[in-house]
Amino acid sequence: MSTPSSSVSGGRGARSFNKLVSNPVLEDYSLRYAPSSFRKWSEFAVASTALGGIAYLADQAIGGSLAIQFGFTNALWGILAAALIIFLTGIPIAYYSAKYNVDVDLLTRGAGFGYLGSTITSIIYASFTFIFFALEGSIMAQAFNIYFHIPLPWGYALASLIIIPLVVFGMTLLSKLQVWTQPIWLTLLFAPLIAVLIGDHQALSDWTSFKGHATSSGFNPLLFGGAAGIALSLIAQIGEQADYLRFMPTKTKSNGFKWWLAVMLAGPGWVILGASKQLMGSLFASVAASNGTPLDQANEPIQMYIHGFNYIFPGAFAALTIATFFVILSQIKINVTNAYSGSLSWSNFFSRTLHTHPGRVVWIFFNVGISLTLMEANMFSVLGHILGFYSNVAVAWIGAVVADLVINKPLLKLSPSYLEFKRAHLYNFNPVGFGAMVIASIISILAFFNFFGAYAQAFSTFIALGVAFVLSPIIALVTKGKYYIARDPHYHAGTHHDLLNCTACGFEYEKEDMACCPHHDGPICSLCCSLESACHDMCKTETSINGVKVVTAPERCG
Incomplete structure (x- = not known):
């Protein structure tokens, strides 16, 4: 260009x-297709950058919260069930994003939502980025508070402001940041886990019998459903992976294997590491609690890693220093991604509704500002409630998109075989994806607020996924696919x-x-x-x- x-x-x-x-x-x-002239990164560079973006410690915080709230067994199966769903739904989204070089918003437009219909999903996705930016920023502020004694409100502001200059330069700087820091981060991620497993032979048995606030550590279908629902809030993470995957080089015969490997690792493959980190968080919450940390603080990653590094470093100050460094590094690696993806999503939303585009950089400040407001309101204390509600809408969106990509396009052939994202070629609203998402969201939210009984409440996110996935092809058949291409x-x-x-x-x-x-x-x-x-x-x-x-x-x- x-x-x-x-x-x-x-x-x-x-x-x-x-x-x-x-x-x-x-x-x-x-707001565009990523042109071949700009896609100069190798398959490995794109995949490494995308995977570097999931260095967050929210997984550990969520895993710890699930173990504390639902007990080990329900947390374990909830995490694994959610991971399987996230992996399977991530495959088609990653493939189409990488093949057609578009982000998840442009993909959604052409996958049954229409030009203006996808504005709603832009807000859903933007909400994911600022909710998790606030969560990650809160975790960083907790580290600032323990190590530097910075009051939490000031720590929230600092955790937000240091991200902005890093994310302004987009993929050009982010790719370097993620690749350079990845070896250090991986070492610090797994070292305390290995040290705990070697140095504390009681840790595993304490973990498997850990019940937190639950009445027992055994399996309970209602608690399992609640745990899986919260874990499924991470389903929208595929959108952030797609923001990187759109820069994949064109697939050719010579690079076919590398291309597919990179797409699978950087796309749905993120959840393998993500679920592992959630399980790690539930283990570390158990370790922290057994070492005297109050249950209400045992889900804080800084507390987890202080105790984890204590098994490596004999001095308390050394463990605290390394743990603080690790937390700050992790949160910087992920919040540059949250801020970056949020700026893309807000750009998409406002360009269509206001017909103006001041630049992606402007919306970085907007997204970070919302996140900072959530931090100052202490969203970390109500983490489970926020993620449980949010997951209903996010799962309905992803379910409708995936149904279009795997059923309506290849099987029913009612959706175009390619991805069309341009306003000039799309209807403003396509009832196939947009209608399926709205109906599924309404039903699942009613279930979440206990309108249909305890079991429907516990499994509301599964209801959202099932209804959206089934309704999309049904509506496509009823409308005969006439609302895809204008x-x-x-x-x-x-x-x-x-x-x-x-x-x-x-x-x-x-x-x-x-x-x-x-x-x-x-x-x-x-x-x-x-x-x-x-x-x-x-x-x-x-x-x-x-x-x-x-x-x-x-x-x-x-």
């Missing part, structure tokens, strides 16, 4: 972008890498990112198309506007 530093104009209704938008290093193609695309996704000049802004983009625009009388890039408010979607109708018949394929489109 050609990106002059000054404003350029071209075509009808010339548009200019500020320097935040026209700088690809800062902007990272936040007009035949002039430039089809996945077939070209030629460059075209946008008649609205004058910049050069690959054909995958272009549409044929009668309003501008030529090719238009997907971002200018999103931001255009004067065209009244004239490209999607054969009627006359102001007495002029719409021309759907101007000669200038080629």
Whole structure:
């Protein structure tokens, strides 16, 4: 893509972008298809960056909270059940994101939600990023408080502000940060676990008999359902993985094996490490509790790792120092991802609703600001309630998307075989995915608030997944797939890498990112198309506007 530093104009209704938008290093193609000219990273570099983004300690905090709230057995099976669902649903999303080089928002548009229908999922995804940014920031602030004696409110602010300069430069800096810090992080992650297992022969038996606040450590289906529901709140993590996977190089015969390996590891494979960390968190919560930490604090990662590193370092100060360093490093690695992905999601939402795009960087501050507000409100203390409610909507969204990708496209062939994300080619709302998600969310939320009894309440997230997954193909059959494509695309996704000049802004983009625009009388890039408010979607109708018949394929489109 050609990106002059000054404003350029071209075509009808010339548009200019500020320097935040026209700088690809800062902007990272936040609302666009990621072009081949920008995807210069190897399969390993993309996968390593994506996996580096899951260095968070929220897994440990969630695992510890589940063990304390539901007991070891229910936490164990809840974590494993959620991991299996997350892995299976992550496969098609990772594949389509990597193949068509789009983030999860653009993918959702073309997977049964429509152009404006996916604005709702942008908010769902943005909520995931700021909820987990707040959770991770709270964990970092706890470390600041214990080691530096910084009051928690100030620690929350510090944990937020240090992330912003790191994430401004997007994938260019994040890829370096994650790769360079990964060996250190992996060493510090597993060293205390090994030390505990070697140095405390009672640790495993204490863990398997740990019941926390539950009446027993045995299996209880209601407690299992509650534990799995909270763990399933992490299902939206595939969206953050897709934000990296869209930069995968094009799959060819020569790189096919490496490409698939990288996609599987960086896509659904994240949950293997994630579930392991949750189990590790439940073990460390048991260790912390057995060493005198109150149960209400045993789910704090800083407490877990102080006790863990005590098995390696004889001095309490050394263990505290290493534990603090590890917590801060982990939280920086994940919160740059949360802030980055949140900025993408908010950019997508506001560009479609307000027809303006000041740049991805602006929304970093917005997303971090919401997260800081949650931290100051002490969301960590009500972690389980927040994640349990959120998971109902997130699971309904992912369930509807996956059903479209694995049933409606390849089996029913009612959804296009490719991913179409451009406004010019989509209906505003597609009842297939959007309707399935809304109905499933309503039913599961009612179940969550105990409208249908104790078992439905415990398994509300499973209800959300099942209803969304079944309704999507049913609605596709009823509507015969007529709401997927509003007009035949002039430039089809996945077939070209030629460059075209946008008649609205004058910049050069690959054909995958272009549409044929009668309003501008030529090719238009997907971002200018999103931001255009004067065209009244004239490209999607054969009627006359102001007495002029719409021309759907101007000669200038080629």
